[in-house]
Structure formats: C-alpha cells, structure tokens
Amino acid sequence: MLKIILPTMMLMPLTWASKPNMIWINTTAYSLLISLISLTYLNQLSDNSQNFSMLFFTDSLSAPLLALTTWLLPLMLMASQFHLSKETLARKKLYITMLILLQLFLIMAFSAMELILFYILFEATLMPTLVIITRWGNQTERLNAGLYFLFYTLVGSLPLLIALLHTQNNLGSLNFLMMQYWTQPLPNSWSSAFLWLACMMAFMVKMPLYGLHLWLPKAHVEAPIAGSMVLAAVLLKLGGYGMMRITTLLGPLTSFMAYPFMMLSLWGMIMTSSICLRQTDLKSLIAYSSVSHMALVIVAVLIQTPWSYMGATALMVAHGLTSSMLFCLANSNYERIHSRTMILARGLQTLLPLMAAWWLLASLTNLALPPTINLIGELFVVVATFSWSNITIALMGTNIIITALYSLYMLITTQRGKYTDHVKSIKPSFTRENALMALHLLPLLLLSLNPKMILGPIY
Amino acid sequence: MSFPKYESSRLATQPATLDPAEYNVSPEARKAQAERLAIRSRLKREYLLHYNDPSRQGLIEDPALIRWTYARSANIYPNFRPTPKTSLLGALFGFGPLFFWFYVFKTDRDKKEKLIQEGKLDRTLSISY
Numbered sequence: 001m002l003k004i005i006l007p008t009m010m011l012m013p014l015t016w017a018s019k020p021n022m023i024w025i026n027t028t029a030y031s032l033l034i035s036l037i038s039l040t041y042l043n044q045l046s047d048n049s050q051n052f053s054m055l056f057f058t059d060s061l062s063a064p065l066l067a068l069t070t071w072l073l074p075l076m077l078m079a080s081q082f083h084l085s086k087e088t089l090a091r092k093k094l095y096i097t098m099l100i101l102l103q104l105f106l107i108m109a110f111s112a113m114e115l116i117l118f119y120i121l122f123e124a125t126l127m128p129t130l131v132i133i134t135r136w137g138n139q140t141e142r143l144n145a146g147l148y149f150l151f152y153t154l155v156g157s158l159p160l161l162i163a164l165l166h167t168q169n170n171l172g173s174l175n176f177l178m179m180q181y182w183t184q185p186l187p188n189s190w191s192s193a194f195l196w197l198a199c200m201m202a203f204m205v206k207m208p209l210y211g212l213h214l215w216l217p218k219a220h221v222e223a224p225i226a227g228s229m230v231l232a233a234v235l236l237k238l239g240g241y242g243m244m245r246i247t248t249l250l251g252p253l254t255s256f257m258a259y260p261f262m263m264l265s266l267w268g269m270i271m272t273s274s275i276c277l278r279q280t281d282l283k284s285l286i287a288y289s290s291v292s293h294m295a296l297v298i299v300a301v302l303i304q305t306p307w308s309y310m311g312a313t314a315l316m317v318a319h320g321l322t323s324s325m326l327f328c329l330a331n332s333n334y335e336r337i338h339s340r341t342m343i344l345a346r347g348l349q350t351l352l353p354l355m356a357a358w359w360l361l362a363s364l365t366n367l368a369l370p371p372t373i374n375l376i377g378e379l380f381v382v383v384a385t386f387s388w389s390n391i392t393i394a395l396m397g398t399n400i401i402i403t404a405l406y407s408l409y410m411l412i413t414t415q416r417g418k419y420t421d422h423v424k425s426i427k428p429s430f431t432r433e434n435a436l437m438a439l440h441l442l443p444l445l446l447l448s449l450n451p452k453m454i455l456g457p458i459y
Numbered sequence: 460m461s462f463p464k465y466e467s468s469r470l471a472t473q474p475a476t477l478d479p480a481e482y483n484v485s486p487e488a489r490k491a492q493a494e495r496l497a498i499r500s501r502l503k504r505e506y507l508l509h510y511n512d513p514s515r516q517g518l519i520e521d522p523a524l525i526r527w528t529y530a531r532s533a534n535i536y537p538n539f540r541p542t543p544k545t546s547l548l549g550a551l552f553g554f555g556p557l558f559f560w561f562y563v564f565k566t567d568r569d570k571k572e573k574l575i576q577e578g579k580l581d582r583t584l585s586i587s588y
Contacts, residue, residue, distance in 0.1 A: 141533060259565070263557045280531050305588050338517055341528050387588040389567050395560075421510070422518050 001056035001111055004070065007034050008104045015096045020089050027096055028077045031103075035070035038107075042067055042453045049176070056111040057176065060457040064317045065241055066110045069234050071443065072324060073103045076226035078436050079328050082335050083224060084136075095136060099226055102128035106234055110241065115164055115174035118245070119157070122202070122238060126153055129235065132227040133219055145218035152215040156205030159198035166195070167249060179248055186251040196257045199246050206239030207294045209261060210268020220287035221340070225331040228283065232290050232327055233320035240294070240316050243301045244309065258302040265302075266392065269295040269399045276406035282333065282342045285410055286326045289366065292403065293319045300381040303388045306458040311380025313456030318365070318373040318444065325362045325440035329355070332433050333414065336426040342410070347419030355429045356415045358437035365444055367407040368400065373447045373454060 011027055011034075018026045041063040044050065049059040058066060076099055084092050102125055109121035126149075134146035168174050171182050186192040205212045220228050247254060272291040279285040293315065300312035330340070332355060337345045349356035368374040378400070385392040452459050467473040475481050484492075509519040539545070574580040 259561060260557075263561045263564070267556050267560055280528050284532065307587055336517070341524065344518065344524070383587060387585065389564050389571070391563055391567055425516075 001052040001058075004034055004038055004066075004107055005056075005104065007037075008100060008107060011100045011103075012097050015093045015100070023093065023096065024077060024081050027100075028074045031070070031073040031077065031100075035067070035074065038067050038070040044453070047457050047459075051113070051177065052111075053113075054175070055113055055117065056108070057113045058111055060453075060455075060459065061244060061313055062110045062241065064313065064454040064456075065234075065237055065320075066107060068237070068317055068320045069103065069106045069110060071439075072229060072233055072320075073099065075324065075328075075436060075439055076229050078432055078439075079229060079331060080224065080226045081432065082430075083331075095132070095226075098128040098132050099230070102132075102230060106230075106238070109238060113176050115176075115179075115246070116168065118242065119161060119164055122242065123154075123157060125235060125238065126150060129223075129227065129231065133223045136224045136227070137222040138224070139222060141218065142222035145215075145222035148215040149219040152205050152212065153202070156212070157202035160202040163195050163198035176245070183249050183251065186253050188253075192251075192253055193257060196250050196253045199250060200243065200261070203239040203243040203246070204261060204298070206242070207236060207298050208239070208291060209298060210264045210271065210291065210295060213268070213272070213291045216291055217284050217287040220290070220327075221281060221283045225327060228327040228331075229324045232286070232323040236290060236294055237316045237320055240297045240301065240312060243298070244312065247301065247304060254302065254304060262299060262302050265295040265298040266395050268292075269299075270395060270402065273399055273402035273406060277402070277409060280342060281340045282330045282410070282414070283327065283340050285342070285406065286323065286330060289326075289403070289406065290319070290323050292399065293323075296378060296381050296399075299385055303384060305384045305387065307380045307387075308384035309458045310455040311377045311382075311384060313377075314373050314451060314454050315377030315381060317447070317454045318377050321440055321444045322362060322365045322374060325358070325437060325444075326366060328433075328436050328440065329359055329362055332429070337423065342413050344420060345414060345423055347415070347417045348423070349415040350419055351423065351426065352429050354434060355437075358434070358441070359411055359415050361441055362437075363407045363411040365441075367404040371448045372444060373451050376448075376451050376455075 007030065011030060014026055014030060015023055041050070041058045044058070044060040044063055047060065049057045050063075051057040077096065080095065080099075084095055087095075105121045105124045105128070109118055109125065112118040112121060130146050130150050133149060134142055137145065164174060171179070173179075173182070186195065205215075208216050220231055223231060250257075269292050272288045272295065276285050276288045276292070279288065297312045297315050297319075300308035300315070333345050333348075334340055339345075348359075365372045365374050368378045382393070382396045382400075385396060447454055465473065465477055506519065509515060571580065575582075
C-alpha cells in the first residue's frame with residue numbers, strides 16, 4: 001500500500017517544486033501512473049482480503065473504489081486547468097495540493113483496516129473539500145454550501161465516534177480481520193437501537209439519505225469542477241463503503257431498524273428523480289440525480305442480501321464514473337457560457353458535435369442502458385428488493401422511468417433544437433476536454449465487458 | 460374583384476388596422492400604447508446594442524432571467540412561512556407517504572414471514588435474492 005501512499009504524498013512537493021509551465025503536466029502524468037499501480041489491486045484472487053500490513057488492506061469491495069479514487073485525480077487535474085488559468089501560481093499550487101491531500105486521505109480511508117482509522121480519515125476528507133468549495137467556488141452561496149456540507153456531516157458522524165469507541169471497548173479491537181469473528185449479535189434493547197442509529201447516521205448523511213440530503217445540491221452546485229467531481233464520484237461512496245463495513249457489527253437489528261431508512265430511500269428515490277425534472281440549473285439536476293442513485297445503494301445495503309451487495313458495489317463504481325463525467329460536461333458548458341441555466345445553452349449538437357456524442361453517452365449511461373455496469377448495478381438491486389418485498393417493483397420501476405425521463409430531458413435541452421443566438425461564438429472543444437470525457441467513459445465501457453471485478457466480495 | 464373576408468388564425472393574428480375597435484380608442488389608451496411602444500423599443504435597442512457589440516464575449520445578461528432562476532433556486536426558503544396550510548401540506552405529502560409505504564411494506568413482509576414460518580411459501584427455485 002505504501003507504493004500508492006508515498007507517491008501520492010510526494011505529489012505535493014512535486015507541485016511546489018515544478019516549473020510554472022510544468023505543474024499540470026507533472027501532476028497529471030504522475031497521478032495517472034499512480035492510478036495504474038492501483039489497478040493491479042483489482043486482481044483479487046479470493047473472497048478473502050489482500051492484507052498488506054496491520055493498517056492497510058484491499059478487498060474486492062475496496063479495490064474498485066480505490067481504483068476509482070486514484071483514476072479520478074488525473075481527471076480532476078485535467079478538468080481544473082481552465083478555470084485556474086487566471087489565478088496566481090501560488091494559488092494554483094495550493095489548489096492542487098488540496099486535491100492531492102484529499103486524494104491521500106481517500107486512499108487511506110478506502111484501504112484502512114481499522115474502523116477508527118477509517119473514521120479519522122473519513123472526517124479528515126472534509127477539510128480539503130471544505131477549502132475547495134468555499135475558497136474556489138464561483139458564487140456567493142458557496143459559503144452557505146460549505147457550512148451545510150461541513151456541519152451536516154460532522155453532526156452525523158459525532159455519534160459514530162462514540163459508538164466506535166464503545167464497540168472497541170467491548171470487542172477489544174476494531175480491526176476488520178478480527179471483527180468478522182468476534183462480533184456478537186446485538187441484544188434486542190433500546191441501547192443497541194441507539195448504537196445502530198449512531199453507527200449508521202454518519203453514513204446516511206454522507207450517502208445522502210433523502211431526508212438529510214440538503215447539503216448535497218448546495219455543495220455540488222457551488223463547488224468548482226474538481227470539487228464536484230470528487231464529491232459526486234468518491235465522497236458519496238465513502239458513505240456506502242462505510243455502511244457496508246459497519247453492518248457486520250450491527251447484528252440482527254438491521255432487519256427492523258432499517259425500515260425507516262428504507263422508506264425514506266424508496267420514496268426519496270422517486271422524489272429526487274421527480275425534482276430533477278423541475279430543475280433550471282444543470283449542476284443541480286446532476287446533483288439530485290446523484291441523490292436518487294445513492295438512494296438505490298442505501299436500499300441495497302440495508303436489505304443485506306448477496307445480490308444487493310453486488311448491485312450496490314457495481315452501482316457505486318458506475319455512478320462514480322457517470323456522475324463525474326456529467327459534471328465535467330456541465331463544466332464544459334459553464335466555461336463557455338458562464339451560466340448554469342440549462343435553457344441558456346441549447347442546441348449544442350450543431351456547434352460541438354463531438355461533445356454532443358459524449359453528452360449522449362453520458363446520458364445513456366446515467367439512465368442505465370444495457371449493457372453498461374449502471375444497468376447491472378440497478379438490475380441487481382431491483383431484483384434483490386423484489387425478493388425483499390414484491391411491492392417495491394412498483395417504486396423501482398417508477399424510478400427507472402423517471403430517471404430515463406430526466407436524463408433525456410437534460411440531453412435534449414442542452415443538445416437538440418436550435419441553438420440560442422449568443423452561443424454562436426463559443427470556443428470549440430479542447431482536446432483536453434475530449435480526452436477527459438474519453439477517460440471517464442473508457443473504464444465504464446470496458447467494465448461492461450468484465451463486470452465481475454466490481455461486483456464486490458460476494459461474487 | 461372581391462377578396463374573401465379575412466379570418467384570423469393562430470399563426471396569422473388579425474392586424475390592428477383591420478380591427479374596427481382600433482379607430483375608436485380614447486386618448487388615454489393611445490398614450491398607454493405609446494408608452495408601451497417606447498419601453499419595447501428601448502429594450503430592443505439595448506438588446507441590439509449588446510448583440511452587435513464586437514467586444515462582447517458570451518451571454519447577454521437578461522435581468523428577468525436572472526431573477527427567475529434566482530427565485531426558482533435560491534430564494535424559496537426566505538419566502539417560506541409556516542402557516543396551518545403549509546404545515547398540513549408538509550405533513551400530508553412529506554410524512555404521509557413514508558408512513559403509508561411503511562404500513563404497506565410491513566404488512567406485506569409480515570404476511571410473507573408468517574407463510575415462511577408455516578412452511579407454506581414455495582421458495583424451492585429462489586436462488587437469487
């Protein structure tokens with residue numbers, strides 16, 4: 001694991017010591033090399049974990065998320081080049097340092113072997129993200145957004161700290177290797193109900209669950225592009241990953257404690273998809289679509305069946321790539337038009353046909369077109385919830401239809417029709433932007449050929 | 460030669476000069492028409508100035524559009540006030556569906572659980588769950 005952590009840490013001196021015209025090239029190239037190293041971890045040979053030390057390990061669950069995280073850093077750097085081009089050199093280097101720091105914490109969080117280490121890194125990821133949102137966002141609402149983001153997650157995760165310390169006192173160790181063998185079923189009492197709530201609320205806020213999702217549209221919309229990318233693609237998955245890890249401790253309680261959250265997720269899935277249809281702001285639409293997809297993951301993790309875990313893992317990886325790509329596309333619009341209102345930039349297909357192709361593919365993967373991994377994830381989750389209760393098929397089916405509706409609405413509004421008069425003089429697509437979209441889409445399409453590596457430990 | 464009588468349609472509205480009421484309007488109405496025409500032509504002139512400005516890069520800012528997007532996205536909660544009507548609506552449509560679905564799923568799952576306990580549910584072929 002050190003062969004990923006140390007190079008990532010050394011990316012920081014690399015940015016500060018590089019010549020001004022080489023900072024982007026250096027950091028992007030080396031972070032791409034680091035991501036190629038992490039791809040070797042995808043070769044999981046058994047359903048047991050691959051343990052590197054007492055602190056770090058990779059599992060079939062954490063390896064895909066680790067690969068996603070490391071793959072995303074070069075993409076974030078490529079996406080940020082334009083909007084930082086007017087800043088001073090020191091500010092550019094500071095921004096890149098924040099991204100690298102965030103990356104470091106995320107890598108360690110996904111490979112942490114101990115729950116308290118995971119918790120510390122989970123909290124630590126908030127700091128660089130807050131700095132990125134509040135310092136480099138574009139509108140005045142970014143301060144409000146940062147506040148909501150920080151305090152929602154902190155308030156949700158403070159009970160988790162207490163619960164983890166209590167559990168460590170009881171069990172002796174929170175190491176993942178030993179947790180599988182030492183956990184006892186929780187007794188059926190009020191205090192264990194509170195323990196269950198304390199453990200899960202942090203991840204529910206992070207996912208986010210429908211009732212606690214208020215921070216997400218604000219944070220995603222106000223963040224700069226790299227912030228949006230890392231938030232949508234990776235930080236939400238921290239919540240899913242944490243939930244999947246911590247349910248091993250929580251015994252037989254989940255079968256009835258999960259009901260309120262299942263209801264919130266099942267109904268919230270439809271509500272947030274419907275809200276997407278009413279959005280005027282493009283980034284807000286993509287943010288609400290993230291909530292909807294993550295609600296599916298929450299449902300899958302709470303019913304705890306083999307197929308649902310496979311679906312949840314696949315959905316997390318697929319949604320990470322898709323959502324990040326949609327934010328990059330929205331950003332390519334924003335950089336030309338300086339407004340996020342969807343109707344201001346219409347008919348782009350006639351002006352930027354290659355970008356329209358990327359828009360089409362991103363929208364198709366967002367609505368879970370076969371044979372992409374988005375569909376595999378969603379299908380597994382739908383089948384698993386059907387076995388949980390037959391009636392969920394009505395809600396799931398409605399959600400799939402509404403997802404298709406808003407994805408196509410987004411595509412048609414931005415791409416089809418006659419272009420607005422003032423977009424005639426926009427700059428054509430840069431190679432950097434096309435490469436960005438291609439690098440997002442390539443893993444997505446390749447994984448459709450071999451999805452078993454993202455199906456998690458149950459496969 | 461006689462032309463057929465003009466009939467207006469959706470895309471070809473009746474011109475003002477063919478409307479007999481046009482010739483009997485009062486001076487106040489005329490003044491109001493002139494004021495509206497002045498506003499319209501001022502706005503059109505501003506728009507054309509922006510549109511043909513060679514140093515313009517990007518959008519023409521439309522204050523009405525900015526106000527509309529602000530009202531639709533960021534200005535909702537400051538104008539919200541809890542009244543009996545809004546509280547009732549919130550409870551009904553916000554919490555109502557949650558309790559409804561909880562009731563639906565709980566009864567369905569309990570029914571299934573009872574069948575399983577009695578051994579009556581046929582799960583012989585169910586391998587993907």
